[in-house]
Amino acid sequence: MKFLKFAKGSLSSMLMLSVAGAMMTNQAFSQAKPKESLTKYVDPFIGTGFHGHVFLGANVPFGAVQLGPSNISQGWDWCSGYHISDSTIVGFQHTHLSGTGIGDLGDISIMPTTGALKMSKGTIKDMESGYVSKFSHKEETARPGYYAVRLKRYNIGVRLTTTKRVGFHEYTFPKSDQSHIIIDLQEGLCWDTPVKTYIHKVNDSTIAGYRFSTGWAPDQRIYFSAVFSKPIKNFSVYDSTVVKPGTSFQSAKAKGVVTFATKAGEKVLIKVGISPVSEVNAFENIKAELPGWNFNATVAAADAAWNKELQKVDLKTNDLSKKKTFYTAFYHTMIAPSVFNDYNGDYWGTDKKVHRGAKFTNLTTFSLWDTYRAAHPLFTVLQPERVNDMINTMLAIYQQQGSLPMWHLMANDNYCMVGYSAVPVISDAILKGFHGFDIDLAYKAMKSTAMRDTLGIKFVKKLGYIPADSTANSVSMGMEYAIDDWALARVAKKLGKQEDYQYFSKRGENYKNYYDPKAGFMRGRLSADKWREPYSPFTSIHEHGDFTEGNGWQYTWLVPQDVEGLMKLLGGEQRFTQKLDSLFIAQGDMGKEKSPDISGLIGQYAHGNEPSHHVTYLYAYAGQPWKTAEKVRFIVNNFYTDKPDGIIGNEDVGQMSSWYVFSSLGFYPANPANGLYVFGSPLFDEATLHFPGGKAMHLVAKNNSSKNIYIQKVTLNGKPYTKSYISHADLTKGGELAFEMGDKPNKNFGKLMQDRPYSTKP
Known part of the structure; x- marks a missing residue:
């Protein structure tokens, strides 16, 4: 395997070109977008407390690299590797998940140390046995594209930034004859286990290798190349904690250590390219994205990349807390999907x-x-x-x-x-x-x-429902399939496939097969005339139950594709709204198996979990959007804050934050595939959405306040607008959408049938 060494002359030239290009790009951008930096309103610590599980560290929008610290603790609250309650660091890893309910990744862990070399990370009870270090949150900084901390045990200053595919480390060492940088390929997050790892010295500036592991994703492969700013004179390899001869090693737990002497305040920089394909490609990613060694310029470029995205929404509000909450939520929507090429x-x-x-x-x-x-x-x-x-x-x-x-x-x-x-x-x-x-x-x-015919679909095709004794989570599974089938039917109709349209439209109504009119709820069906017993709509989920992270109260409303049909199923508009009212006040024992995913409870409405996310907007389908306004305002004000515990549940890779972004702007896609956004209660006085081609939609909420939460009337481009929703086409055309707000409901707004949102266009 052949690697090319960087030439100092070409590096300088490329860096000058890179900086000049960045300046030109930034100048052009500043002419087209607001000049204010919006990254200052992003606080990456929001969601690192409670059960938010968000990634903390340096990355760029949708980048392959999520470079950040991981604590020594493991468990559900450490799915992302970091929790605000912890004060330990075992390494800085290049891949992390954000807001998932299962921990994985944590690839290519790098840890700087000094003194006697320790090759295990240590334990919570005996930290001195390993290389883990304590840190103080007072000495920790995080902002989009940048992370910094001081490792107390070693007095090493750490600064991190990234490009899309390259992690950039800067370590400031104290004076020491025993300064080390440990590359630990054994270390991963929570459920991740190494299967095959390899590390070797390529030349006096480059270490490379790969890490294959199994976990939530059963066959993970990542290659890396790490280029050092300080010549590598002493490099040793280990099988976990056992030193091996030579400068290359392959096992399930390969590690490498670069050791050198440092002066007080000496900075050692490392550029780590990652690749799903090869070491060579990882190295080429470095050459393409980060040819120079200017750490501050790379931080500035990452900041500019985030600003470019954040400035797609220009808020005007005097409430700094809510501004921080919004832009942090918007930031969280752009961590994944992440680049994988x-x-x-x-x-x-x-x-x-x-x-x-x-x-x-x-x-x-x-x-x-x-x-x-x-x-x-x-x-x-x-x-x-x-x-x-x-x-x-x-x-x-x-x-x-x-x-x-x-x-x-x-x-x-x-x-x-x-x-x-x-x-x-x-x-x-x-x-x-x-x-x-x-x-x-x-x-x-x-x-x-x-x-x-897998995953219960054969039963859907044959019976129209999934028998509860055949498949776990049968109700949730079947109801999700109905949503999916409805969406497929709409495309079939658009493409002129009439037979498919009829077939999948019918499957889109299969949710009705899980409704027991005697119980008044969705529940597990065993056969055409038999239900699973015993049953309570309050019963919590468990491993082999009928519901996925929820109960009958919550899943009865999982029909965003056919709200009108659900309304009829529940006995008409009045009974529909009465039952919907009851959802938000119903109290019952959800059982000892209650999932931590079920959080943010208002009665049995669970905002901390996704099946509930559209439910507050269902009132508009019954001509009562003012009730949506009440619920939405409460949620945006109480379940999202600018504190570390400021996300009421598992972030779930941007979904929790996407709900907030939409809802705080004043609307939400209750049906995820019919192109309508149902009005709620805009939180901000003004917001401008910037679209490609110079188009923009200016959102205005007149007389808006903490008490004036109800929409009185709406205008679109200066003309009266009586609908309680707006279409995707009208929203993205641009113009001005103005809401007039008041402290009492206007019960006539959105009341008429022609003004209500609909599931399928008549």
Whole structure:
């Protein structure tokens, strides 16, 4: 394997060109966008407390590298590797998940130390036995694209930043004859276990290797190349804690140590390129993205990248706390899906093959059961230039594994959660007019995925429901399938496939088969005339239950695709609203098996979990949008704050934050694939959404206040607008949408049938 050394002269030239190019780009950008830096309103510590599970560290929007610290503690609250309650660091790792309910990744861990060399990380009870260090939150800084801390045990200053595919480390050492940088390929997060690792010295500036591991994603592979600013004179390799001869080693637990003497205040920099394909590609990623050694310029470039994205929404508010909450939520929506290919387009597929020079940006980390509800609709509004890459990635996965992704991670599908939730995402994109992908292939992929015989689908095709004694989570699974099938039917209609339209429309109504009119709730069905016993709508989820992270109260409302049909099923508009009112006050014992995912409770409404996210907006379908306003205002004010525990539940890869972004602006995609945004209660006095091509939608909430939460009337481009929703087409045309707010409900607004949101256009 051949590596080229950087030439000092070419580095200087390339750095000058890079800085000059960045200056030109920034100058052009500043003429088109607001000049104010918005990254100062982002606090990455929000969500690191309670059960938020967010990533803390340095990255760029949708970047492959999430470079940040990991604590020694492990467990559910450390799924991202870091929790604000902890004060230990075992390394700075290049991949992290953000807001998931299961821990994985934590690849290529680097830890600087001094003194006697320790090769294990240590334990909570005996930290001195390993290299773990304490730190103080007072000496810790995090902002978009940048992280800094001081390791107390070693008095080493740490600064981190990134490009898309390169992590950039700066370590400031004290005076020491025994300064070390440990590259630990054994170390990973929570459920991640190394299977095969390799490390070797390439030359006097470069260490390279790979880490193959298993975890939530069963077959993970990542390659790296690490280029040092200080010549590597002493490099040793280890099998876990046992030193081995030579400068290369392969095992399940390979580690490497660079040792040198440092002067007081000496800075050692490391550029770590990662790749899903090869060490060479990892090295080429460094050459392409980070040819120089100017750490501060790289920090500035990362900051500029985040500002470019954040300035797609320009808020005007005097409430600094809410401004921080908003921009941090917006920031959290742009951590994933993350890049999963090299600068040259190469990527590792789910078919366990290298795909060369892809013409689209391949991505990973699709938490689709969560994100199809609001995160992906938000991408169609504020990230339209990325939507085609997301769809093309899903179609490539289909071609490689025979079905669309369910929960895709690092070229693996872990088949987590229920439903084939890529279908509404692709349907939404097609119905909104995105066409940067093969629509015929997309339809084939959706239909093939929906017509399998696995995961209970054979029962859907034969019976119209999944028997509760045949499959765990049968109710949740079947109801998610109904949403997906409805979305597929809409595309079939658009493409003129009438037979498919009729078939999948009928399957979209299968939710009715889980409704027991005697109980008044959705529940597990055993046969055409028999229900699972015993039953309580308050019963919590458990491993082999009928519901996925929820209960009958919550899942009875999981019909965003046919609210009118649900209304009829529940006995009409009046009974529908009465029962919906009851949801928010019902009290009952959810049982000892209660999932920590079920948080943010208002009665039995659980905002901390995704199946509830559309529910507050259902009132508008019954002509009572003022009730939506009450619930939404309470949630945005109480379940989202600017504190570390400021996210009421698991962030779930941007979905919790996407709900907030939409809802605080004044609307939400209650149906994730019909292109309508239902009005709620705008939180901000003014906001401007910037779209490609110079278009912008100016949102105004007149007379807005903490008491004036109800929409009195609306104008669109100065003309009266009586509907309680706006379409995607009208929103993205730009113009001005003005809400007049008041402290008492205008019960006539949105009351007429023609002004209500609808599931399917009549």
